[in-house]
Amino acid sequence: MTWLIWRQHRAEVCVLGLFVGMFAVVLLVLGTQAHDLFPGGPAGCAGDAGVNEACAASFRRLDEEYGYVENLLAGFYLVPVVIGAFLGAPLLARELEDGTWQLAWTQAVPRMRWLATKLAALAGVTVALTGMFTAVLTWFRQPFDAWEGRFQYDAFDLEGLVPVAYALFAFGVATAAGAILRRSLPAFGVAFGAFLAARMAVALLARPAYATPLTTTEPVGVGGTTDQAGRRAVPGFADWVIERGYVDASGRRLSGTEYHELEGAANRAGENLNQFLHARGIQRFGVYHPADRFWTFQLIEAAVFVAVAAILIGVVVWRIRRRLI
Amino acid sequence: MTATEFALRTDAVGKRYRKGWALRDCTLALPAGGVIALVGPNGAGKTTLLRLVVGLLAPSTGTVEVLGHDVTASTPQTLSRVGFLAQDHPLYKRFTVAEMLRFGRACNLRFDQGLAERRLAKLGIPLDRRAGTLSGGQQAQVALALALAKRPDLLVLDEPVASLDPLARHEFLQVLMGAVADGEVTVLFSSHVVHELERVCDHLVVLNNGRVTLTGDIDTLLVEHRRLVGPRTPTDLDRSGAVVEAVHSDRHTSLLVRDGGLPPAPGWQAQPVALEELVLAYLRRPSEPSTTVPSGVPA
Numbered sequence: 001m002t003w004l005i006w007r008q009h010r011a012e013v014c015v016l017g018l019f020v021g022m023f024a025v026v027l028l029v030l031g032t033q034a035h036d037l038f039p040g041g042p043a044g045c046a047g048d049a050g051v052n053e054a055c056a057a058s059f060r061r062l063d064e065e066y067g068y069v070e071n072l073l074a075g076f077y078l079v080p081v082v083i084g085a086f087l088g089a090p091l092l093a094r095e096l097e098d099g100t101w102q103l104a105w106t107q108a109v110p111r112m113r114w115l116a117t118k119l120a121a122l123a124g125v126t127v128a129l130t131g132m133f134t135a136v137l138t139w140f141r142q143p144f145d146a147w148e149g150r151f152q153y154d155a156f157d158l159e160g161l162v163p164v165a166y167a168l169f170a171f172g173v174a175t176a177a178g179a180i181l182r183r184s185l186p187a188f189g190v191a192f193g194a195f196l197a198a199r200m201a202v203a204l205l206a207r208p209a210y211a212t213p214l215t216t217t218e219p220v221g222v223g224g225t226t227d228q229a230g231r232r233a234v235p236g237f238a239d240w241v242i243e244r245g246y247v248d249a250s251g252r253r254l255s256g257t258e259y260h261e262l263e264g265a266a267n268r269a270g271e272n273l274n275q276f277l278h279a280r281g282i283q284r285f286g287v288y289h290p291a292d293r294f295w296t297f298q299l300i301e302a303a304v305f306v307a308v309a310a311i312l313i314g315v316v317v318w319r320i321r322r323r324l325i
Numbered sequence: 326m327t328a329t330e331f332a333l334r335t336d337a338v339g340k341r342y343r344k345g346w347a348l349r350d351c352t353l354a355l356p357a358g359g360v361i362a363l364v365g366p367n368g369a370g371k372t373t374l375l376r377l378v379v380g381l382l383a384p385s386t387g388t389v390e391v392l393g394h395d396v397t398a399s400t401p402q403t404l405s406r407v408g409f410l411a412q413d414h415p416l417y418k419r420f421t422v423a424e425m426l427r428f429g430r431a432c433n434l435r436f437d438q439g440l441a442e443r444r445l446a447k448l449g450i451p452l453d454r455r456a457g458t459l460s461g462g463q464q465a466q467v468a469l470a471l472a473l474a475k476r477p478d479l480l481v482l483d484e485p486v487a488s489l490d491p492l493a494r495h496e497f498l499q500v501l502m503g504a505v506a507d508g509e510v511t512v513l514f515s516s517h518v519v520h521e522l523e524r525v526c527d528h529l530v531v532l533n534n535g536r537v538t539l540t541g542d543i544d545t546l547l548v549e550h551r552r553l554v555g556p557r558t559p560t561d562l563d564r565s566g567a568v569v570e571a572v573h574s575d576r577h578t579s580l581l582v583r584d585g586g587l588p589p590a591p592g593w594q595a596q597p598v599a600l601e602e603l604v605l606a607y608l609r610r611p612s613e614p615s616t617t618v619p620s621g622v623p624a
Contacts, residue, residue, distance in 0.1 A: 004431055007424060008417070099415035103468075106379050107432035107475075108405035323383035323397075 001109065001117045008094075012086050013125055020083075020129050023076075024136045031140035034066045042143035046238070059147050070144050073137065074154040077199075080163045083129050084170030085191035087122045092316070093178030093187045096325065115320055119313060123171055130167035134159065149238030150294050153203065160295070165302035165309075170195050172309030179316050179325060198308075202301065210300045211293060213242050217285045220246075220277040238291035249281030331393070332357040332479050332511040333378060338387035340373050347373040348535045351387070355513070355540075357478075359527035360505060363515040364604055370535040371515040372412060375483045378513065379409040392478055405434040408477030408510075412484045414468035418457030422467055425456055429471045441474035444500070462493025466500065473504050480504075482514035498525065523600045531607045539607045543600060550603055553580045555593035570606040581606045 006013075037058045038045055045055035095101040105111040138159040145155055156162070174191035181187050216235065235241050246254045254262075266276035289297070319325055331354055338351040348370040355361050365371050376382040377389050380396035380403075389396050394403045416425055422445065430436045445452065450463050459467065465485065472480060485501070486494040502525065505512055516522070522529070522543075529546060531539040539546070550569070557578050570581040581598060589595045598606075 001431065004428055007420065007428075098418065099411060099413060100417055102376075102381055102409065102411035103415050103417075103471075104432075105381060106404065106407065106409035106411075107429070108401040108434045109432045110399045110401060110404065323381065 001114070002121075005118055005121045009087065009090070009122065009125075012090070016083055016086060016125075016129055020133050023079075024132060027136050027140045030066065030069055031136075034062060034069075034140070034143050037061050037065075038143060038146075042146040046146040058143075062143050062147065066143075070141070070154065073141075073158065076137070077154075077157050079133055080130050080167035081170040081192055081195040083133075084126050084167040084172075085174040085188050085195070087126050088171035088174030089178050089187040089191060090184045091118055091122055091175050091178060092320075092325070093182055093184040096178070096182040097184065101325065111320055112317075115317065119175070119316075123168065126167050126171045127164055130164045134163040137163075145238075147237075149236075149240070149291055151238065151240035151289065151291065151297075156294070156297070157199070157203065160298040161302040162298055162305070165305035166195065166199065168309040169198065169305040172312035176312040176316050179319060198305075202304065206304070207297065207301060208240075208242050208289070210297050211289065213287045213289050215285060215287050217247060217251075217283045219283050220274050235286045235288035236291065240289040240291075240293075241286055242289070243287040245285055246277070247283050247285050253285070254282070330357050331355060332361070332391070333513065334390040335377075336388050336390075338374075338377060338384045338389055340370075340377060340382060341385040346535055348377070351532075351537050353530060353537065353540060355511075355528060355530070357392075357511050358509065359511065360502075360525055361511070361513045361528040361530065362522050362526040363513065363530045363532060364519060364522070365515075365517065365532035366608060367517055369532045371517075371532055372483055373535075374532065375409075375481050375513070375515055379407055379481050380404070381409075401434055405475060406478045408472035408475045408480040410465075410468050410472050410480070410482040410485055413488055414465045414485070416456040416464055416468055418455070420456050421453055422450060422456060422459075423452040425467060425471060426452070426474070429474055433475055435476055437474045437476055440476075441470040444470045444473070448496075448500075460493070462489050462496065465489060465493065465497055469497065469500060473510075476508070477510060480510050480512045482512065484515055484517070487517070519601045519604045522604075529600075529604070531604055533608050533610070538610060539604075546603065547598065547600065549585050550581065550583050550598050551586065552596045552598050552602075553582055553589055553593045554578070554596065555580075555590070570609065 035042065038055075045052065045058060092101075095104055104114060141155060141159060145159075148155065150156060150159060157166075170191050173194045174187050177190040177194075178184060178187035181190070214235075246259055248254060262277065262280075262282070263273060266273045269276065333353060333355040335351050335353045338348060339346060340348040351370075351374060363371050363374065373382065377384055378391060378396065380389075380391075380399045383397050391403070392406055394400075396403060396407075417428065420428065426438060426441055429441070430438055442452070445467065448463070448466050450459065450466060456464060456467060465488075469482075469485075472482075482501075486497055489497060498521075501512065504510065526543055529539065529541060529543050530537060541549075555578055557573055557576055567582045567584040568580050569583055572579045581603070
């Protein structure tokens with residue numbers, strides 16, 4: 001069976017392996033240079049962009065010299081779906097479209113063992129390739145994370161555990177779609193569509209609700225800047241801010257229109273806006289998830305996608321056990 | 326007869342797809358040894374029945390027993406005793422012929438690599454060619470060599486020659502019949518072509534609209550059936566219980582009867598029937614016995 005699986009899927013595995021390998025080499029080279037900008041390591045500068053002169057200089061150079069890589073990498077959120085769907089779509093669909101399922105399942109290997117071996121091998125390759133891709137990317141992003149935190153979409157979605165879970169989800173969708181549609185290419189398309197829809201829905205709607213966000217309220221700073229030297233702002237650079245705004249003295253949130261009216265009033269009175277707001281007891285508020293929730297959120301999101309993948313694989317196993325194919 | 330002396334036994338087997346029943350009430354007991362032909366028009370349910378026999382499908386009703394074992398258990402032991410050649414003889418198109426043989430070796434308990442190589446060498450099929458680049462006839466031969474290398478006790482073939490040109494068809498049947506003569510294999514194959522069956526087969530199953538309309542040993546069936554020709558008469562003669570088909574012309578009536586060779590009535594002439602004629606008569610019969618078959622004819 002091992003030989004058969006390798007022989008049948010070596011083209012996909014080689015292409016994906018080559019792609020991930022090249023990607024890793026490029027990132028390792030660029031990443032080493034980017035890390036060298038921080039003599040004490042990027043973590044030492046975390047949150048010090050506006051505080052420590054040396055760190056500020058390092059971040060500036062990072063942005064100037066490697067900012068384009070970070071922007072490019074944001075597009076790599078599709079890599080997990082490519083890996084998962086590329087390996088999952090042909091698993092059953094190719095056998096079904098070529099009629100070779102009739103050949104494969106009438107040899108002496110019972111179909112459930114055939115299926116279990118194939119699923120385990122190809123899911124394993126999916127995890128290995130996505131894991132390698134994510135490990136390199138997570139390492140590369142360390143300086144950027146020290147600057148911007150890990151809750152931004154271009155960090156959270158590309159680092160840690162979730163990319164592997166996304167890839168397994170794509171693998172599950174592609175395998176199930178292949179079993180039902182009996183064609184590789186449409187199965188790949190379905191996996192791609194499902195991946196985009198699920199990822200967007202989860203990132204925008206579900207992820208902020210994994211835990212109750214914290215709310216902080218503070219008086220409007222009179223000095224005109226929000227960050228006073230020596231004091232960390234809350235929410236901080238690495239926290240995930242869901243909502244920001246102003247409340248009046250009674251604690252009621254101000255709408256955009258109300259804020260603009262206050263702005264206009266301050267202008268007419270010829271007063272500094274911040275002083276104007278301060279004098280009226282108006283406070284700033286922030287609703288946010290603190291940065292240390294990163295791994296909790298990663299675990300929750302990974303569990304969601306892996307669970308859906310497991311359900312889809314379960315459907316495939318059920319169909320084949322019941323000989324519905 | 327013990328259970329294992331039957332190559333295949335089915336009991337009230339039915340298979341329903343979403344669109345409806347493909348096979349209903351199929352009860353068969355086919356002896357081991359010899360060649361069994363499964364005949365019926367396109368869409369009669371032949372492929373469904375054969376897929377049930379090799380365990381690719383599970384029956385919606387009833388049970389299928391192959392070589393004394395329930396096929397749905399699909400243990401490696403049962404699977405290795407049955408060889409299957411699907412319609413259009415699928416192969417992994419990008420595998421070389423040698424890799425196809427390696428596939429057979431990797432996925433079977435017993436696999437006679439030497440036998441397969443000898444067969445292919447005799448046919449001049451190179452082992453290093455990709456399966457997809459071979460001609461249709463050669464692909465069929467590779468698929469057959471694979472199935473035979475399992476040394477199966479039952480070999481099931483779905484329309485094995487339907488897609489082949491006459492020369493390839495002849496060559497294929499020659500190899501197949503040679504294999505039957507060599508070993509103790511029982512062959513079950515489907516066909517929608519009726520002629521040539523007599524030469525090749527021992528047993529016949531006629532399938533029409535998802536139901537078995539005739540089954541039996543071919544020699545026995547030919548002895549039991551006759552064509553009677555006489556003056557024009559309504560169908561309901563004294564033999565009405567045995568009339569398979571009645572054809573009326575202006576002055577004559579021709580009846581195909583299954584009466585086991587009773588002496589014909591005065592004024593009637595008896596003629597033997599050919600197998601093709603017999604099969605066609607059964608295929609022409611209306612399909613729903615409960616509603617449309619003439620009264621008194623055993624369904």
